[in-house]
Amino acid sequence: MKTSKNSTFNINLHVNQKKIFLCDKPYKLLVCGRRFGKSHELRTEALVAALSFNQPYDPNFPPTVVIAMPTLKQARQVHWKALKGMLKNAPFVQSINNSELRISFKGNKPDVILRGTNEDDGDGLRGLKIYFAAVDEFQDIKVGIWDNTIFPALSDTPGSKALLCATPKGRSHPLYKFYQKIKDLKEWAYFNFYTKDNPHFPKSQLRIAKSQMPPKSYRQEFQASWEDFDGQLFDQLNDSHFISNIPSDLSFYIGCDWGDTNPAFIVVGLSKDYSKFYIVDSWFNQSQQPITQDEFLDKLAAACTKYKIYKTYLPDDRPAAIKSARILGNKQDISGLKRAVQVSRSQLGVMSSIEIINNLFYQNNLFINSSLTEVKSQFQDYHRASDKDGNLLNKPADCQSDHLIDAARYVIALLYVSIQNKTLKLKS
Known part of the structure; x- marks a missing residue:
């Protein structure tokens, strides 16, 4: 994509990631198998949202692009190094603040910041004018943080959008109830991909996993299937x-x-x-x-x-x-x-x-x-x-x-x- 008169930002996504990227719904829920590439998709959409921002900019209440995970430590480990790699030597970057986990761009563009949600029950997100919320491992975000903190901050920002990425944890998990609530809403798009839908993932690893995991666990982890699990946690013990x-x-x-x-x-x-x-x-x-x-x-x-x-x-x-x-x-x-x-x-x-x-x-x-x-x-x-x-x-x-x-x-x-x-x- 073009970000300024003399610079561009290259988008490198596989074919199924592009389907998500090109969807124009304001809110997207991506539930997929391990190693589909959801974190890279999420980082890409967050950066594109920041760089393509073209609305009035109020420096007293600036819009923000937030990449959130259950803990700040997770966000740092999963996304920070990758973000810096994606933006290495980019001429449109104004500054990269390692202590604040904040990336600022030249011109009136939203900063990209990393946040953890669960340590303070989402209080670190309060007061922000969120233009784009990129929430990774959404299944582990505490119940209520989306409804009480993130979504209200989005609703208060014109043109705001969100991408939530998750791995299913069974039909009894709050994520399944969230999916049931949003799946028919016109503002939402739901994507469900298997690990094999990532063309770069070695199929031999799937064969190994299938031979070593209980069928329900394999379907949940690699086929993003909503499974019912019985009460016994060690159900393979005999x-x-x-x-x-x-x-x-x-x-x-x-x-x-x-x-x-x-x-x-x-x-x-x-x-x-x-x-x-x-x-x-x-x-x-x-x-x-x-x-x-x-x-x-x-x-x-x-x-x-x-x-x-x-x-x-x-x-x-x-x-x-x-x-x-x-x-x-x-x-x-x-x-x-x-x-x-x-x-x-x-x-x-x-x-x-x-x-x-x-x-x-x-x-x-x-x-x-x-x-x-x-x-x-x-x-x-x-x-x-x-x-x-x-x-x-x-x-x-x-x-x-x-x-x-x-x-x-x-x-x-x-x-x-x-x-x-x-x-x-x-x-x-």
């Missing part, structure tokens, strides 16, 4: 996953869940070819009486010594306890504690890690020592929450006995992601 003969040639890791009354840890064995996981041992406080941090760390140290643990995974809600674990490891020369890893719970994600574990059950790559009756019970009973009308929600129910599951999530999900990343590096 009796064949409880075994008594644990292989002897494993490397061992520990995942921990803090707590004054119910702290817990899980010992996980990993096969030499990094393909199979075994929950071989566990401990959690069954006394219903609080125990001290030192008492728990002593239990952890004993398990590290017994299994020659290579690395311990500790959640980030108690940084002082992590430091104490490392100090104890150095003092007693316990390698597993010296290598203690701090797990970012927000980055890991509850449902994402649950999905990894459920997929491992589906692949028959995760097994549980049949003698661990409490572990077995927690995994079999773990279920979704429901709303006041009895509809299942895409999150675990509260007040479950799940400390051993949390401990398992921290170690298994992070090990799995690390293995996948190393495999990708080797292949590239």
